[in-house]
Amino acid sequence: MTTVTSTSSRAVSPQLLLVLVLIVLAMIAPFGIYPIFLMKGLCFGLFAAAFNLLLGYVGLLSFGHAMFFGFSAYVTAHAAKEWGLTPELAILAGIATAAVLGAVTGWLAIRRSGIYFAMVTLAFSQMMYFVAVQAPFTHGEDGIQGVPRGHLFGLINLNDTMTMYYFVLAMFVASLLVIHRIVTSPFGQVLKAIRDNEPRAISLGYQVDRYKLLAFILSASLAGLAGSLKALVFQLASLTDVHWHASGEVVLMTLLGGVGTVFGPTVGAFLVVAIQNYLSEVGSWVTIIQGSIFVVCVLLFRSGMIGVMTPWLKRRGITG
């Protein structure tokens, strides 16, 4: 350990450099890699990052995040297709839906912790799944197909795949910055305190439920943004995204990449999406491969891939 001042002043620039390199790589990536695959990775990466906001920084394991992801996808798809809204308004409608759903679910779920919290969120998620199956506007098994991507602000044509990619990338980067801001904000500081020692936070006068609820709503809204983007990318909103499998997958992604790290969930999301995409010819073996990777990960590096790399990065003045 050298003196505190010199490490903190050096820590800023390599970190910023790493972020810039990653953004540049992400910008040239679609010239070498199938853009739809990248967009899928970014959508799930954002979904996992939103989920991680709750698990990593508040210590709450939600098992129902698919309802925010999937339902905002439905609302965005419906708004774009049936109401003819421009993409940014359709996305806002999706986020608002997720926020309201998050407020209601969160308000009830945060009264419990641990496994009970997970079960309450799962129960709500299942309820919303059946709503999605039954409600006429979701078109049941068919889903909402042929969603128009439209023109962003009425100007930028998102039907061009590359334009759509850069839009998704911009939203992704902005969301990660928002998440970074949230966890480093005064509010984030209270969240970390609650995660570390809830009774002590109460004894200092914090009404912890209010903080948990706000974190829950923020997490739900960001998960909603991810779902809305996915609906536009694939021009489809379907039952897959509200199914509890999606809730489970986001847990898997976050744990693989690293709980409580900024980039971990995205890395985990890309890994899972890559396995699903590129190993799809082996059929049902995909699930077994995923399961094995998960078991190995949990046994060997419990803090996830980025979590394991963090000490190494820290030694070089880059904090993950």
Next chain:
Amino acid sequence: MGDDFIVETRSLTKEFKGFVAVSDVNLRVRRHTIHALIGPNGAGKTTCFNLVTKFLTPSRGQILFNGRDITQTEPAAIARQGMVRSFQISAVFGHLSVMENVRVALQRVQGTSFHFWRSGACLDSLNQRAEELIEAVGIGQYRDTPAGELSYGRKRALEIATTLALDPEMLLLDEPMAGMGTEDVKRTAELIRRVAANRTILMVEHNLSVVADLSDTITVLKLGHVLAEGSYAEISGNPEVIEAYMGSGHA
């Protein structure tokens, strides 16, 4: 005389499924004193303490703080009214640094606790006050150490600094000396005395000897009842108290 008491309990009773942990306790804590609640294991000290701080809900009875009935008040609200508790197991935020621990307490008063859109840098204005507090409890050189890595005695010191950050009218300390060596006990007793200058302290202790010259008033509990109350001199001569303590080998 009546207003002289900062905390008062009336017929405070707590039952756990038929087992009476605290029975009909009338406790009166005089303002600006150090009041100790002692008793052998299972006497109901901690239950009593948790009732007063509202971490447990009483089965019967009433709790008054500054003459106000707080029997139905939430624990977080009690803290905001100026009554702050500590914990038996040292309660720090392990992943936060020493400075950040104290700042979390200062921050609530600052009113930025819900500001999720603001940079954490706006908390830097609290640094000076936080530094004063950690200097005051003698852990100034550990300001950037994660609290989880501190030694036991220093964790307790940090806990007191965090509590003092709220500038509470009344402090409730749950076995502040538990698990400490003689050296730390002395230092903590010193600290408590200093802190008590313009505050009221109610502390739970297992060991009669450590509270002997620290407390103005001592209440001895046994099996959920108040056995005796008074100064150390009065208590230590009480045959019932000696009897109650014989098994645990103190007094």
